Amino acid sequence: MKHFLLSSLFALCASAALAVPVEELVSEQAADSLGVEMPEHGAFQITFQRKDYDEAELISAFWMDRTTGQFLANAVLPGGTVMRLQGLAVLTVPVTVPVRRMMPGEVITEADVQTIDMPHARIGVFALTDHDALVGKQVRRTLTQGRPVMAQSVTEPLVITRGDKVSIQFNDGRLSLSAPGRALDDGFRGAEIRVVNLVSNTLVTGVAMPGGLVEIVR
Incomplete structure (x- = not known):
C-alpha cells in the first residue's frame, strides 16, 4: 500500500512538472503555424473565450485562421482529460514610434521616440520599426504620435x-x-x-x- 501511494505521488508530481500555462502552449502552436513568416521579434497575445484551467501538458490539435488570429485547440490536461480552447491570437512586434507630433525639419532624438508592442497587421510594409533606423533622422513629413513611421517620411539630416x-x-x-x-x-x-x-x-x-x-x- 505504501509503495502504491508513493508511486501515485511521484506520478502526480511528474505530471505537474510537465504542465505549463496554456497561453504558452497556444503561442508556440501559433508561431509554428507561421513558420518562416514569423517575425524575428514577434510574439502572440492570447485571449480565450473561456478558460477553465490555467495549465496543460500539451496541445493535441490546433487550427488558426492566419488572417483573423482566431484559433481552436485541444489541450491535454494533467491526467489525460482533453479541454477544447477557443480564442484569439494576435501577433505583435516591437515598433519604435514618436512620443509627440513632429514637424518637417525636426531631427529625431532619443527623447522623441519609444518602443511599444503593436499588432503586426497595423504595421505597413514600408514602416521603420527599428529604433536605430529613426534616431538621428530628419523629418520630411509630419509624424503622428504613437503611429509607425514610414520610410518616406524621414531622411538623413x-x-x-x-x-x-x-x-x-x-x-x-x-x-x-x-x-x-x-x-x-x-x-x-x-x-x-x-x-x-x-x-x-x-x-x-x-x-x-x-x-x-x-x-x-x-
Whole structure:
C-alpha cells in the first residue's frame, strides 16, 4: 500500500512538472503555424473565450485562421482529460514610434521616440520599426504620435538646404579651386545636388558636405 501511494505521488508530481500555462502552449502552436513568416521579434497575445484551467501538458490539435488570429485547440490536461480552447491570437512586434507630433525639419532624438508592442497587421510594409533606423533622422513629413513611421517620411539630416549660399570646392590632387555658389536642391551629407556657380553662372553637380561645402568630383 505504501509503495502504491508513493508511486501515485511521484506520478502526480511528474505530471505537474510537465504542465505549463496554456497561453504558452497556444503561442508556440501559433508561431509554428507561421513558420518562416514569423517575425524575428514577434510574439502572440492570447485571449480565450473561456478558460477553465490555467495549465496543460500539451496541445493535441490546433487550427488558426492566419488572417483573423482566431484559433481552436485541444489541450491535454494533467491526467489525460482533453479541454477544447477557443480564442484569439494576435501577433505583435516591437515598433519604435514618436512620443509627440513632429514637424518637417525636426531631427529625431532619443527623447522623441519609444518602443511599444503593436499588432503586426497595423504595421505597413514600408514602416521603420527599428529604433536605430529613426534616431538621428530628419523629418520630411509630419509624424503622428504613437503611429509607425514610414520610410518616406524621414531622411538623413540635411546639411544644405535649397537656396543656401555654398562654397564650391574642386580638388583633384594637383589643382584646388573654390568659388561661391547657390544650392538648387536640398542635400544630406554625401548626396549629389545641383549648384549654380555665382562667378561663371554655370550649373554644376557636386556632393553636399557639412559646413555649406559642395565638392566637385572628377
